[in-house]
Amino acid sequence: MTGPRPKIVIVGAGFGGLAAARHLAAAPVDITVFDRTNHHLFQPLLYQVATAALAPTDIASPIRSLLSKYPNVEVQLAEIVGVDRVARTVAPRHGAPIPFDYLVLATGSVASWFGHDDWQHHSFGLKTLVQATRIRQNLLAAFERAERATDPADIARLLTFVVVGGGPSGVELAGSIRELADATLRRDFRRIDPPQARILLFEAGPALLAGFPDRLSRYAKARLERMGVEIRTGAAVDSVDASGVVVAGQPIPSANVFWCAGVAATPAATWLGVHPAAHGTVPVQPDCSIPGAPDIFAIGDLSAFPGPGGKPLPGVAPVAEQQGRYVAGVIAARVAGRPPPPPFRYRDRGSLAVIGRAAAVADLPHAKLTGFLAWLMWSGVHLFLLNGLRNRILVYVQWFWAWLTYSRGARVIEGDPFQDTGP
Amino acid sequence: MTGPRPKIVIVGAGFGGLAAARHLAAAPVDITVFDRTNHHLFQPLLYQVATAALAPTDIASPIRSLLSKYPNVEVQLAEIVGVDRVARTVAPRHGAPIPFDYLVLATGSVASWFGHDDWQHHSFGLKTLVQATRIRQNLLAAFERAERATDPADIARLLTFVVVGGGPSGVELAGSIRELADATLRRDFRRIDPPQARILLFEAGPALLAGFPDRLSRYAKARLERMGVEIRTGAAVDSVDASGVVVAGQPIPSANVFWCAGVAATPAATWLGVHPAAHGTVPVQPDCSIPGAPDIFAIGDLSAFPGPGGKPLPGVAPVAEQQGRYVAGVIAARVAGRPPPPPFRYRDRGSLAVIGRAAAVADLPHAKLTGFLAWLMWSGVHLFLLNGLRNRILVYVQWFWAWLTYSRGARVIEGDPFQDTGP
Numbered sequence: 001m002t003g004p005r006p007k008i009v010i011v012g013a014g015f016g017g018l019a020a021a022r023h024l025a026a027a028p029v030d031i032t033v034f035d036r037t038n039h040h041l042f043q044p045l046l047y048q049v050a051t052a053a054l055a056p057t058d059i060a061s062p063i064r065s066l067l068s069k070y071p072n073v074e075v076q077l078a079e080i081v082g083v084d085r086v087a088r089t090v091a092p093r094h095g096a097p098i099p100f101d102y103l104v105l106a107t108g109s110v111a112s113w114f115g116h117d118d119w120q121h122h123s124f125g126l127k128t129l130v131q132a133t134r135i136r137q138n139l140l141a142a143f144e145r146a147e148r149a150t151d152p153a154d155i156a157r158l159l160t161f162v163v164v165g166g167g168p169s170g171v172e173l174a175g176s177i178r179e180l181a182d183a184t185l186r187r188d189f190r191r192i193d194p195p196q197a198r199i200l201l202f203e204a205g206p207a208l209l210a211g212f213p214d215r216l217s218r219y220a221k222a223r224l225e226r227m228g229v230e231i232r233t234g235a236a237v238d239s240v241d242a243s244g245v246v247v248a249g250q251p252i253p254s255a256n257v258f259w260c261a262g263v264a265a266t267p268a269a270t271w272l273g274v275h276p277a278a279h280g281t282v283p284v285q286p287d288c289s290i291p292g293a294p295d296i297f298a299i300g301d302l303s304a305f306p307g308p309g310g311k312p313l314p315g316v317a318p319v320a321e322q323q324g325r326y327v328a329g330v331i332a333a334r335v336a337g338r339p340p341p342p343p344f345r346y347r348d349r350g351s352l353a354v355i356g357r358a359a360a361v362a363d364l365p366h367a368k369l370t371g372f373l374a375w376l377m378w379s380g381v382h383l384f385l386l387n388g389l390r391n392r393i394l395v396y397v398q399w400f401w402a403w404l405t406y407s408r409g410a411r412v413i414e415g416d417p418f419q420d421t422g423p
Numbered sequence: 424m425t426g427p428r429p430k431i432v433i434v435g436a437g438f439g440g441l442a443a444a445r446h447l448a449a450a451p452v453d454i455t456v457f458d459r460t461n462h463h464l465f466q467p468l469l470y471q472v473a474t475a476a477l478a479p480t481d482i483a484s485p486i487r488s489l490l491s492k493y494p495n496v497e498v499q500l501a502e503i504v505g506v507d508r509v510a511r512t513v514a515p516r517h518g519a520p521i522p523f524d525y526l527v528l529a530t531g532s533v534a535s536w537f538g539h540d541d542w543q544h545h546s547f548g549l550k551t552l553v554q555a556t557r558i559r560q561n562l563l564a565a566f567e568r569a570e571r572a573t574d575p576a577d578i579a580r581l582l583t584f585v586v587v588g589g590g591p592s593g594v595e596l597a598g599s600i601r602e603l604a605d606a607t608l609r610r611d612f613r614r615i616d617p618p619q620a621r622i623l624l625f626e627a628g629p630a631l632l633a634g635f636p637d638r639l640s641r642y643a644k645a646r647l648e649r650m651g652v653e654i655r656t657g658a659a660v661d662s663v664d665a666s667g668v669v670v671a672g673q674p675i676p677s678a679n680v681f682w683c684a685g686v687a688a689t690p691a692a693t694w695l696g697v698h699p700a701a702h703g704t705v706p707v708q709p710d711c712s713i714p715g716a717p718d719i720f721a722i723g724d725l726s727a728f729p730g731p732g733g734k735p736l737p738g739v740a741p742v743a744e745q746q747g748r749y750v751a752g753v754i755a756a757r758v759a760g761r762p763p764p765p766p767f768r769y770r771d772r773g774s775l776a777v778i779g780r781a782a783a784v785a786d787l788p789h790a791k792l793t794g795f796l797a798w799l800m801w802s803g804v805h806l807f808l809l810n811g812l813r814n815r816i817l818v819y820v821q822w823f824w825a826w827l828t829y830s831r832g833a834r835v836i837e838g839d840p841f842q843d844t845g846p
Binding site: 037038039055056057058060062064065068069074075076077078094095129130133140144147148185187188189190389390391393394397398401405407409410411412413414415417418 | 460461462478479480481483485487488491492497498499500501517518552553556563567570571608610611612613812813814816817820821824828830832833834835836837838840841
């Protein structure tokens with residue numbers, strides 16, 4: 001596998017890394033893809049794993065099988081912990097450094113508590129499969145504990161679900177918990193009444209779904225409120241501890257605090273020794289390369305690419321995917337001695353956020369949709385983007401079934417629901 | 424919910440406990456079902472979870488939703504740790520004892536190492552969802568570790584899969600691992616060749632599938648051997664440790680020892696203070712009650728019910744299910760003041776074991792089938808017996824898909840595959 005062919009190292013097999021690998025596979029290069037996990041994760045549906053609507057494996061595909069048909073692509077299950085720009089190597093946690101001719105960093109982002117590291121011991125992030133499974137566990141166990149509790153204050157605390165952050169993840173999670181309590185669990189308990197559960201959604205900014213047009217964000221708020229989600233905008237969290245949250249001076253006892261308020265880039269800026277942009281992101285050139293290192297690229301959530309008006313592009317899958325494809329083209333051109341492609345431009349096809357059963361918002365270039373039509377579009381787009389026909393069929397069957405019956409298929413608590421393990 | 428109505432306590436929501444609850448739900452009684460987990464587990468397909476063919480949630484259904492339509496049935500998620508025969512109460516691990524008028528013990532069995540408790544630290548049992556997930560984890564991680572290993576002895580040890588026990592579980596697991604290595608993983612690695620993995624099946628007795636007619640057990644052996652499983656009958660395990668197993672004096676280095684050699688009953692005999700029968704089972708009367716305690720019943724894997732020729736009935740789902748229905752009838756008759764039904768008789772509708780793709784054996788009252796026809800029957804029966812249409816559709820889709828493409832949908836390693844956590 002060694003020889004005169006340029007060696008491409010791609011770190012991270014999310015939307016960006018996977019697109020880069022696939023679009024480089026036809027070039028005369030040898031590619032190694034590193035990931036800490038053995039699976040590519042379809043993050044847009046993570047909230048459905050968190051709320052027991054889908055199984056973790058429904059939205060996770062083995063990276064090896066996604067790339068097995070390309071003989072020049074090798075997958076290595078290893079965590080990369082550093083980059084040596086001079087020696088041109090990446091360092092895995094265990095074993096010898098790996099040399100590269102071109103490096104694509106696509107390591108993504110993680111949940112961030114903005115420096116309040118103690119808050120993360122008392123609230124659940126939602127960026128990884130493990131975090132989603134922990135939310136599912138905590139959510140289902142809360143109802144079980146409440147069923148067995150006798151002190152009304154305990155029961156109220158167990159049945160208060162706080163979602164912090166009114167972006168798409170927070171909106172989707174809050175809506176989905178509301179439906180779980182109101183419909184799925186409705187008849188399953190004898191002492192508590194699941195529809196009595198309180199779901200609170202806090203957003204520090206003035207509106208939900210910042211970045212969406214006003215009309216859509218107002219629709220989302222009205223719709224969630226009609227479903228029974230209590231929403232407070234302009235409400236920053238003062239503190240999070242074992243008893244719950246304090247918001248705008250008011251303590252809210254809760255055993256279930258879900259943190260959707262922000263993300264930070266993975267620490268690749270530190271590896272590279274570059275001064276990070278906002279939230280630890282890596283500033284990049286118009287061709288997605290690092291200033292002063294034309295053979296090293298940073299894409300997706302990790303990078304700060306100046307978008308329209310100078311604002312960095314959002315950390316969403318289409319940006320990562322388009323950048324992955326783009327840097328594949330840059331590298332292929334370089335290897336072939338062709339002139340480089342023009343600077344990267346993000347083609348924004350629109351944004352979607354789902355609120356609940358048959359309700360979503362769609363902010364498209366030529367239309368702003370709400371309600372059932374937006375929801376149909378959301379379903380179709382997400383099914384289409386899922387990797388693999390098998391997962392598409394499985395997810396479709398489960399959505400259709402849930403839509404008919406209000407039931408959810410992944411209501412399994414693993415381990416002891418009465419042992420407080422925390423996030 | 425209290426009052427003059429007799430209080431029935433059912434411990435365990437497996438096939439037996441669930442059948443008892445459902446068939447008693449129409450009687451004028453109040454029923455409480457206890458289980459340590461929140462889900463009923465379809466154990467016959469556990470090996471498919473262990474080999475990444477199905478997700479854990481595909482074969483697990485929430486007990487609450489299975490019983491939610493019966494207003495007189497309450498489900499409690501709690502582990503029972505004792506029975507007071509005099510006070511007529513059961514003791515949960517936490518909280519006050521729970522009184523009963525009638526008690527149905529259906530706590531099942533666990534993997535048993537026959538007193539070699541140290542062996543269980545180096546081999547994986549396959550009786551619970553957690554155990555199945557651990558096998559999946561270990562199995563998938565073994566290939567990942569081998570891909571990264573450099574020492575040929577390490578690689579050989581990682582790619583040697585030892586299944587101990589040639590009953591249906593062992594046969595099914597060995598065949599399924601063989602297909603995983605030969606087909607599913609075939610093209611996914613660059614340094615190792617997954618079809619080179621060795622799968623060894625050891626059985627201490629003279630033949631595989633003891634209890635099945637000779638012809639079927641010979642077919643199973645020949646078929647597995649043709650698939651490439653190395654089978655040794657009459658081969659008892661001398662020891663199991665971190666390096667592998669010793670069988671008939673010969674050490675076999677293996678990082679993957681799967682224990683399907685035996686089960687033991689849960690400790691209800693100790694709770695009751697009765698002298699246990701073989702493997703800790705509870706001896707019962709012809710009406711499934713405990714000698715001297717006509718209001719306490721033991722059913723399913725937990726009990727030793729004398730079958731044809733005095734041999735205890737096998738620990739299989741149909742026995743548990745029929746006994747559950749039967750004791751429901753006994754209790755309903757007692758409550759209504761009707762004469763008791765005649766002694767329990769097991770209606771043996773036959774036994775099935777699956778070997779691999781389109782290959783199974785069926786030992787039916789009037790026919791002994793092998794091959795594709797037996798496999799069709801096995802698939803049909805198992806789909807039919809799964810709880811809930813949703814799980815049936817999901818499992819069907821996944822089987823059909825796997826049958827077409829040889830791929831498997833649950834190839835997710837959670838946590839660090841290079842950290843040796845053991846069984």
